[in-house]
Amino acid sequence: MIPPASKVLMVRPRSFQTNNETAATNAFQKNVGTSSHDITRQAQIEFDQFKLKLESHGIEVVCHDEPMDAKTPDAIFPNNWFAVLPSGQVFLFPMCAPNRRREIQAPWIAPYAKSKSLVDLRYFCEQGVFLEGTGSLILDHNRKSGYACLSERTQFPAIKEFEKQSGYQIFSFFATDLRGVPFYHTNVMMTLGRKTAVVCLESISAEAERAKMGEMLTATGHEVVAISQQQVLQFAGNMLFLSSQSGKNFWVCSEAAFQCLTELQRKILQKDGDFITSALPTIEAVGGGSARCMLGELF
Numbered sequence: 001m002i003p004p005a006s007k008v009l010m011v012r013p014r015s016f017q018t019n020n021e022t023a024a025t026n027a028f029q030k031n032v033g034t035s036s037h038d039i040t041r042q043a044q045i046e047f048d049q050f051k052l053k054l055e056s057h058g059i060e061v062v063c064h065d066e067p068m069d070a071k072t073p074d075a076i077f078p079n080n081w082f083a084v085l086p087s088g089q090v091f092l093f094p095m096c097a098p099n100r101r102r103e104i105q106a107p108w109i110a111p112y113a114k115s116k117s118l119v120d121l122r123y124f125c126e127q128g129v130f131l132e133g134t135g136s137l138i139l140d141h142n143r144k145s146g147y148a149c150l151s152e153r154t155q156f157p158a159i160k161e162f163e164k165q166s167g168y169q170i171f172s173f174f175a176t177d178l179r180g181v182p183f184y185h186t187n188v189m190m191t192l193g194r195k196t197a198v199v200c201l202e203s204i205s206a207e208a209e210r211a212k213m214g215e216m217l218t219a220t221g222h223e224v225v226a227i228s229q230q231q232v233l234q235f236a237g238n239m240l241f242l243s244s245q246s247g248k249n250f251w252v253c254s255e256a257a258f259q260c261l262t263e264l265q266r267k268i269l270q271k272d273g274d275f276i277t278s279a280l281p282t283i284e285a286v287g288g289g290s291a292r293c294m295l296g297e298l299f
Helices: 036-056 106-112 122-127 156-166 207-219 229-233 255-260 263-269 281-287
Strands: 007-012 060-065 082-084 090-092 118-120 138-140 145-149 169-173 190-192 196-199 223-226 240-243 249-254 274-278
Touching: 007 036, 036 060, 036 274, 036 281, 082 106, 090 106, 090 156, 122 156, 138 190, 145 207, 156 169, 169 207, 190 240, 196 207, 196 263, 207 223, 223 263, 249 255, 255 274
Parallel strands: 007 060, 090 118, 145 169, 196 223, 249 274
Antiparallel strands: 082 090, 138 145, 190 196, 240 249
């Protein structure tokens, strides 16, 4: 069994703000009516507290500062531009928003690519085709499989190329929020642990796809924790399963995500590991992403 990652990459923000280039495809972003300076400063405070919590539980954090004058308001969410697989393959992904493409810092992840096995999929941008890392792809490394909720940022041609290059088999499906809008990333509506899985089944409108999702998760030994659309809005799907350097497993999530889970849901998930939580209200409201989005696994 491949253990969960015990090392993650994080990017400390310098210019965190509402990203106008992503607002049209991210329904989770909100206008909080706070000054730009205050938003950035509060995001830095939340980031620093989150990083310290991870480290205090034995998770190694490789931290980079957002490059000066990069003007990358979403740099705090690095998992969208890269993925490091346990095999040693490293992927760079095609990002939908032009200002998000500036976030990509290949030298930061090059040391993790074994035998120079870096796969660059950014050429898909020229075709208007996008796939945003482990935001778009929920990967089961032990079974070389995964899940992808199709949207403007998660498109089939790039998924097929990822399958070809990685050897993973991806189940693609459609899922929407309460207004019928496709979720911008798969990782807001589902996540995988070792024995358990979180998924918003009610968001998958096609009965056949919903049934197949349940069957696949059961077949891979996952006990399904079905979350509601309201829990998705609190980022209950945006958790990440990690391990400490000593081998203890954890669910990492925001305080809002943890608080919206029922006692029974928490009990089931704790079969896989305890919770590490941190308050991320500004990052969640302004950026439309949460704890999982801030963490790029380094296998």
